[in-house]
Amino acid sequence: MPFRMHEPDVVRDRNVAYAPGGKRFLLDVYRPRETVRDAPVLLQIHGGAWTIGNKEQQGLPLMRHLARRGWVCVAINYPLSPASRWPAHIVAAKQALAWIREHIAEYGGDPRFVAVTGGSAGGHLAALLALSQNDPALQPGFEEADTSVQACVPHYGVYDIAASTGEEESRYRLESLMARRVFAPEHRLDDYLAASPMDRVAEDAPPFFVIHGKHDSLVPVAEAREFVARLRAKSAHPVAYAELAGAQHAFDVFPSIRSTHVVRGVEHFLDWARAQALTPVNEKNS
Numbered sequence: 001m002p003f004r005m006h007e008p009d010v011v012r013d014r015n016v017a018y019a020p021g022g023k024r025f026l027l028d029v030y031r032p033r034e035t036v037r038d039a040p041v042l043l044q045i046h047g048g049a050w051t052i053g054n055k056e057q058q059g060l061p062l063m064r065h066l067a068r069r070g071w072v073c074v075a076i077n078y079p080l081s082p083a084s085r086w087p088a089h090i091v092a093a094k095q096a097l098a099w100i101r102e103h104i105a106e107y108g109g110d111p112r113f114v115a116v117t118g119g120s121a122g123g124h125l126a127a128l129l130a131l132s133q134n135d136p137a138l139q140p141g142f143e144e145a146d147t148s149v150q151a152c153v154p155h156y157g158v159y160d161i162a163a164s165t166g167e168e169e170s171r172y173r174l175e176s177l178m179a180r181r182v183f184a185p186e187h188r189l190d191d192y193l194a195a196s197p198m199d200r201v202a203e204d205a206p207p208f209f210v211i212h213g214k215h216d217s218l219v220p221v222a223e224a225r226e227f228v229a230r231l232r233a234k235s236a237h238p239v240a241y242a243e244l245a246g247a248q249h250a251f252d253v254f255p256s257i258r259s260t261h262v263v264r265g266v267e268h269f270l271d272w273a274r275a276q277a278l279t280p281v282n283e284k285n286s
Helices: 060-068 088-107 121-131 168-182 189-194 221-234 257-278
Strands: 010-017 026-032 039-045 072-076 109-119 151-155 208-213 239-244
Touching (some): 026 060, 039 060, 039 088, 039 257, 088 109, 088 121, 109 121, 109 257, 208 221, 208 257, 221 239
Parallel strands (some): 208 239
Antiparallel strands (some): 010 026, 026 072
16 A cells, blocks of 8 residues: 655545546545645546545646645546446446536636546556547447546556467467456457457557666567557657656555655646647747
């Protein structure tokens, strides 16, 4: 369990329901104690192999750091496998994003700028959220909601869900975890491809900052490198990449010198992304 850190300048609104369904559809809002208005928003999605974890376990140093600097941050629970099968996880993330667009102004946030982050399985969901904006197939019953994001910062994410790269580690993950515990038996290759950020990169992808440890033994760094290469080949927006020497999977769960530097790097990237999003198109092209 991550260290508990008291932050007198940060208010936490706990267990707000973003959709019906109980505790897996709750979120926490981290915001400055002083009243803010039109603050940029960060959506945090926890990891845990799509089967474990909760909103209180990951992303805390980043959310608290940003909240102290005027951001409004939202950490969500979502349905877990095997009780819930794909695509329940990403549908819930989109429901949370739709809730943010409708309600975050009540907490001082600006619904026009929402960035998304997450680690491991949460990194997968963050990347997929960014690459599947307004996809009606993943928004049953709320197809008209705006589920676009303005920036994405996945940490040690899983990107090759369909094992389309042919890498041994991706095939093993597909056979031992995804097919058995996350997806349902009736799912076919097209369903895996639709869930795979590696196979959904497109020109309209938002700015990305991909972060991965060079010594990650759960999600090989080669997977992140290939994902970044595909993004850079297709996306019309910048793609930043940080490969951390000596870093393992989930390197940021506990506060450390490394995680502190990563948090600051993410802050700089998000500040840049927000400035870009607020710049009129004619000024960008001049």
